[in-house]
Amino acid sequence: xxxxxxxxxxxxxxxxxxxxxxxxxxxxxxxxxxxxxxxxxxxxxxxxxxxxxxxxxxxxxxxxxxxxxxxxxxxxxxxxxxxxxxxxxxxxxxxxxxxxxxxxxxxxxxxxxxxxxxxxxxxxxxxxxxxxxxxxxxxxxxxxxxxxxxxxxxxxxxxxxxxxxxxxxxxxxxxxxxxxxxxx
Numbered sequence: 418x419x420x421x422x423x424x425x426x427x428x429x430x431x432x433x434x435x436x437x438x439x440x441x442x443x444x445x446x447x448x449x450x451x452x453x454x455x456x457x458x459x460x461x462x463x464x465x466x467x468x469x470x471x472x473x474x475x476x477x478x479x480x481x482x483x484x485x486x487x488x489x490x491x492x493x494x495x496x497x498x499x500x501x502x503x504x505x506x507x508x509x510x511x512x513x514x515x516x517x518x519x520x521x522x523x524x525x526x527x528x529x530x531x532x533x534x535x536x537x538x539x540x541x542x543x544x545x546x547x548x549x550x551x552x553x554x555x556x557x558x559x560x561x562x563x564x565x566x567x568x569x570x571x572x573x574x575x576x577x578x579x580x581x582x583x584x585x586x587x588x589x590x591x592x593x594x595x596x597x598x599x600x601x
Contacts, residue, residue, distance in 0.1 A: 430473050435475070444475050448560035491525060494518040495537025502538060507548060509555070510562060510580055513573040515548055516558035523566030530565045 421438040424445075432453040435445035452461050498518050501511045515534070522530040531549070535542040552558045556591075557573040569577075 426474060427453055428469050429453075430460035431469055433473055450474075461577070490520070491522055491527075491533075492537065494521060495534065498534075499538045504538075509557075509576055512548065512552040512555060512557050513569075513576040514580075515578060516544075516552045516567070516569055516573050519549055519552075519558065520566055520569060523564075 420485065421436055423437075424435045426433045428554075430453050431450050434447075434449040434451075436447040436449075494514065495518055498511065498514045501508070501514050505511055515538075518537070519530060519534060522533055527533050529540050531545055535545045539546060545560055546557050549558070552573075553560060553567070556570050557576075559567040559570060561567050
């Protein structure tokens with residue numbers, strides 16, 4: 418399958434292929450169950466039982482590490498968040514940047530987004546977790562129950578698109594002159 422990754426599990430006489438698209442952070446989006454190499458004609462005739470389905474390990478997407486800091490949009494977002502925090506403190510611009518960075522880190526499948534953010538911003542994970550709660554409370558980031566990430570709110574998008582750093586951190590937005598802001 419293209420643009421993603423696959424895991425194969427053997428479950429009794431069945432081979433199960435689990436597929437995630439590139440950048441996935443949750444469970445698989447496709448399953449294909451087919452007879453395994455040790456399946457007998459009788460196993461195949463009996464079909465796939467609910468027992469087989471219950472035994473599947475529908476794991477999260479296999480953990481991946483973040484791209485190297487030199488090549489990474491994530492690293493640029495982390496650096497912009499740190500610079501904004503150092504210069505403005507926990508301002509609305511910082512909270513919007515933090516929300517955007519957290520969303521992108523989670524969407525890219527980084528196994529532990531809060532420790533990654535804490536390292537990028539130079540703060541403790543507990544501090545970053547509290548700041549993300551504040552960003553949600555103040556309406557910059559939505560919640561996805563039971564999962565890392567969320568969506569930026571219109572409020573966060575407005576603050577980011579008004580930021581002087583728009584061209585380098587928030588693509589596909591227009592500046593005051595109607596010019597598209599593009600990521601570098």
